Amino acid sequence: MSFPWANHYKPSHPLMVWLDEKLPLPRFVYNAIGAGYPCPRNLNYFWNFGVLAGFCLMLQIVTGVILAMHYAANSGLAFDSVEHIMRDVNWGWMLRYAHANGASAFFVVVYIHIFRGFFYSSYKAPREMIWLLGVVIFLLMMATAFMGYVLPWGQMSFWGAKVITGLFSAIPFVGEPLQQWLLGGFSPDNAALNRFFSLHFLLPFVIAAVIILHIWALHIPGSSNPTGVEVKSESDTVPFHPYYTAKDGFGLGVFLVLYCAVLFFFPNALGHPDNYIPANPMSTPAHIVPEWYFWPFYAILRAFTSDFLFIPAKLMGVLAMFSAILVWFFLPWLDTSPVRSGHYRPLFRKFFWLLFIDVVVLGFCGGSPAETKYVLISQIAATYYFLHFLVILPIVSSIEKPQPLPFSITEAVLGTDEAAA
Amino acid sequence: MADLLKAEGAIIDPTDETGEGVRRRDFINIAAVSFAGVGGIAVLVPLISQMSASADVLAESSTEIDISAIASGQAIKTVFRKQPVFVRNLTPKEIAEADAVNPSTLRDPQTLEERTKKGKTNWLITMGVCTHLGCVPLGAGQGEVKGEFGGYFCPCHGSVYDTAARIRKGPAPKNLEVPPYEFTSDTVVKIG
Numbered sequence: 001m002s003f004p005w006a007n008h009y010k011p012s013h014p015l016m017v018w019l020d021e022k023l024p025l026p027r028f029v030y031n032a033i034g035a036g037y038p039c040p041r042n043l044n045y046f047w048n049f050g051v052l053a054g055f056c057l058m059l060q061i062v063t064g065v066i067l068a069m070h071y072a073a074n075s076g077l078a079f080d081s082v083e084h085i086m087r088d089v090n091w092g093w094m095l096r097y098a099h100a101n102g103a104s105a106f107f108v109v110v111y112i113h114i115f116r117g118f119f120y121s122s123y124k125a126p127r128e129m130i131w132l133l134g135v136v137i138f139l140l141m142m143a144t145a146f147m148g149y150v151l152p153w154g155q156m157s158f159w160g161a162k163v164i165t166g167l168f169s170a171i172p173f174v175g176e177p178l179q180q181w182l183l184g185g186f187s188p189d190n191a192a193l194n195r196f197f198s199l200h201f202l203l204p205f206v207i208a209a210v211i212i213l214h215i216w217a218l219h220i221p222g223s224s225n226p227t228g229v230e231v232k233s234e235s236d237t238v239p240f241h242p243y244y245t246a247k248d249g250f251g252l253g254v255f256l257v258l259y260c261a262v263l264f265f266f267p268n269a270l271g272h273p274d275n276y277i278p279a280n281p282m283s284t285p286a287h288i289v290p291e292w293y294f295w296p297f298y299a300i301l302r303a304f305t306s307d308f309l310f311i312p313a314k315l316m317g318v319l320a321m322f323s324a325i326l327v328w329f330f331l332p333w334l335d336t337s338p339v340r341s342g343h344y345r346p347l348f349r350k351f352f353w354l355l356f357i358d359v360v361v362l363g364f365c366g367g368s369p370a371e372t373k374y375v376l377i378s379q380i381a382a383t384y385y386f387l388h389f390l391v392i393l394p395i396v397s398s399i400e401k402p403q404p405l406p407f408s409i410t411e412a413v414l415g416t417d418e419a420a421a
Numbered sequence: 422m423a424d425l426l427k428a429e430g431a432i433i434d435p436t437d438e439t440g441e442g443v444r445r446r447d448f449i450n451i452a453a454v455s456f457a458g459v460g461g462i463a464v465l466v467p468l469i470s471q472m473s474a475s476a477d478v479l480a481e482s483s484t485e486i487d488i489s490a491i492a493s494g495q496a497i498k499t500v501f502r503k504q505p506v507f508v509r510n511l512t513p514k515e516i517a518e519a520d521a522v523n524p525s526t527l528r529d530p531q532t533l534e535e536r537t538k539k540g541k542t543n544w545l546i547t548m549g550v551c552t553h554l555g556c557v558p559l560g561a562g563q564g565e566v567k568g569e570f571g572g573y574f575c576p577c578h579g580s581v582y583d584t585a586a587r588i589r590k591g592p593a594p595k596n597l598e599v600p601p602y603e604f605t606s607d608t609v610v611k612i613g
Contacts, residue, residue, distance in 0.1 A: 159556065163577060166554030170594075181469075185478045186502040187555070195472065282498055282505050282549075284557040286576050302578050305592050312594040314553055370579040 003222070005234040007035045032219065038237035039244055040225035042413050046120075047223065047244075048251030049113040054211065055252060056106035061204050063099040064148075071151065073197035075190040078153035079278045097267040103145050104270045105259050107293035110138065119352055120228060121340040126221040128332040133214040135328045137207055142294070142325075144203040147196040149291055150188070154275035159288045161188040161196070167301075170315040187281060227412045228340025229405055233419055236409035287369050295366030296359050297321050300385070302370055303378040320382065327389045334389055337397035339405065347400040348393075355388045483613035485605070488544065496561040498549055501600055501612045505549030507561040507573070508610065511584060516542060518571060519585035529596045533585040536599050546602055546610065547586040551575040553593035558582060573597065 009030040011017045020027055030036045070089050072081040085092035114134070117123055123131035150161045165182050169175040184191030222231060231237055238244075262269065270292055274285045290298050304317035311319070327334075342349045358381050365378040411417035484501045488508055491497055496509035511519075519533040533542055549557050553575065559565040560573035560582075568574030569590070570583035580591030587596040602612040 159577075163554040163556065169555075181473050184472055185474045187504050187550075189478070189503055191475065191478065281503055282500070282557065284575075284577060288556065288577050302592070305579075313592045314594045317592060370577065375579070 002031065002036065003038045003231065003237065006038050007239055009036055032215065034241045035239040037219070037240040039223050039240050040231055040236060040409050041238045042225050042227065042409050043223065043244065044226050045251060046112070046116040048248050049109050049116060051248040052109045052252060052255050053106065053113055056102060056109055057204065057207060057211065059102045060099060060106060063095050063102060064204065066095050067099055068201060073194050075153060075193050078151060078193060082152045097263055100271060101259070101263050101267060103148065104293065106141070110141065114138070115356065119342040120224060120226060121335060122224050123332045124335065124340050125332065127224060129217040130214060131332060132329060133210055133217055135325065137210050137214060139325060140203055140207045140210065144200060144207065145291065145293065147200040150193065150196045151200065152275060153193060153279045155277045155279060155285050156272045156275040156288065158188055158279035158281065159284055160290055161192060163288065167318045170318040172315070224340065225409060226341060226343065227406055227409055228344070229409055229412065232408045289367055292367060296362035297324055299362040299366030299378040300324050300382045302375060303382040305375060324385060327386070331389065335393050335397050337400060337402065339402040344403045344405055345400060346403065347396050351388060351392055351396060358384050358388065483611065486610045486612065487608055488610055489608035498561050505557050506600060506612060507547050507549045509545040509561065511543045511545055515571060515584035519583060522583065528588050528594070531587060531596055536585055538604060541604065545586060547597035547599055550598065551577065551580055551593055552588065552595040552597065553578055553580050
């Protein structure tokens with residue numbers, strides 16, 4: 001669906017006319033991300049991050065496929081083959097750093113994209129399906145990133161694999177057989193490394209497929225915007241091309257400057273030195289942590305140190321960690337306020353920033369050693385995290401008095417809208 | 422089946438287009454799709470089963486250790502099923518500490534006697550795999566932290582085990598697992 005005033009695709013060259021009759025792919029692109037897709041005229045730079053996330057996926061697929069040409073998915077060879085890439089393969093150091101830091105960049109971009117969704121309530125009707133698909137993409141990303149981190153077969157790779165597959169052993173009755181099934185053995189070894197490589201190669205293409213659904217679902221109601229007021233007339237929109245291709249292009253340039261600064265000057269800043277030690281099943285590093293993008297969830301996992309009712313602490317931690325993401329699936333129905341944008345919701349806005357600080361605190365604790373004070377802070381922060389979604393959000397939605405909304409996007413931008421008169 | 426249905430008057434003329442009752446074609450449809458469905462599910466068995474531990478992984482499941490060199494108060498790490506095993510020669514003080522605890526107060530109630538072989542209570546043989554998420558606890562190596570209960574301490578998430586390797590504090594749900602083993606002589610232990 002599109003707005004009735006959307007530009008229509010008119011091929012002029014005979015070859016394009018011929019192609020349009022046989023396979024209307026250019027028409028599809030024109031309507032999806034070209035001049036045929038009208039977008040709200042007031043999108044700010046937070047609306048760049050969808051395109052940036054798509055760029056990151058492409059970056060990861062291109063560098064990843066190249067790395068796979070030089071990598072050996074065998075527990076005896078993997079570590080050395082990564083060093084071979086770093087030292088001997090032409091430009092191998094750059095491609096591997098681009099891939100490793102590309103994962104971090106992907107998560108930075110996606111976290112901003114998600115918090116954009118939180119602030120502007122992008123998950124609300126009629127865009128629930130876009131949000132739900134987005135959460136699915138995020139879960140797939142987490143699985144892919146985890147398995148990718150195992151591939152260099154360093155100490156953090158090995159113990160990360162052990163701890164994360166250990167999560168499944170917390171499930172009552174089937175846990176231990178399930179963990180052995182996932183690993184193909186009693187602890188991570190060649191069988192696990194091989195299947196992780198296979199799945200790490202596969203999942204990005206699954207993500208690409210879900211992204212197509214995500215964008216498809218987006219194009220039915222069209223993009224949301226910073227006011228949260230729906231598009232009413234043609235004056236509220238501009239065509240995606242050239243307006244947002246240009247804006248996204250500029251954003252991409254800024255993103256690339258920052259990404260390249262990390263890639264070329266601080267390529268190991270986000271990594272962990274222990275992963276340059278070959279995997280040793282006999283010795284756990286003193287301080288094992290996942291990659292930074294998992295820290296908030298890792299802190300929630302560690303926050304449960306004693307049994308809760310009849311549920312063992314271990315299972316409780318695992319349930320809480322998965323629930324921290326699964327609760328997002330219910331977000332469209334937990335936030336019942338009819339107003340979307342945080343700009344017009346004074347009370348909601350305060351709690352949004354509290355949630356943001358809470359997640360940062362959780363992240364800090366997740367990256368710290370398992371000491372009593374950090375565990376205590378994690379417990380408080382994890383409790384607040386769930387309170388925010390399950391208690392605060394529904395209450396705020398019902399008691400808050402939102403500020404008056406503009407009549408239209410045009411009025412919000414220009415101060416007046418002829419249609420309002 | 423068809424005869425049975427016919428006897429009950431359920432099967433009607435196959436050329437009947439009124440849509441009432443069960444036609445012979447409906448029966449064939451359901452039977453064929455069910456059969457294909459069962460076949461499709463059966464294909465999942467090898468697809469899922471291939472991920473379980475392979476024969477060579479299962480075969481490496483017995484280890485012999487010479488314990489004659491382990492002095493009282495010392496411990497060694499060895500390998501069983503590619504996972505660490507702690508073999509620890511407890512001191513009389515450590516045994517006394519373990520016996521001083523009332524097992525019913527523990528998360529996973531067990532006595533030291535239940536976790537060792539008769540007459541060999543000083544030989545504590547456990548997996549070196551934390552029952553929380555599978556890290557290797559510290560305490561078996563020279564100079565490693567033993568935790569506040571003098572046994573083992575897992576650095577990953579802070580589980581603390583006592584001198585009988587029983588869980589005392591932290592997120593782990595169970596005591597360190599005692600693998601199946603036997604003393605083949607006074608100085609040799611066969612694990613597995």
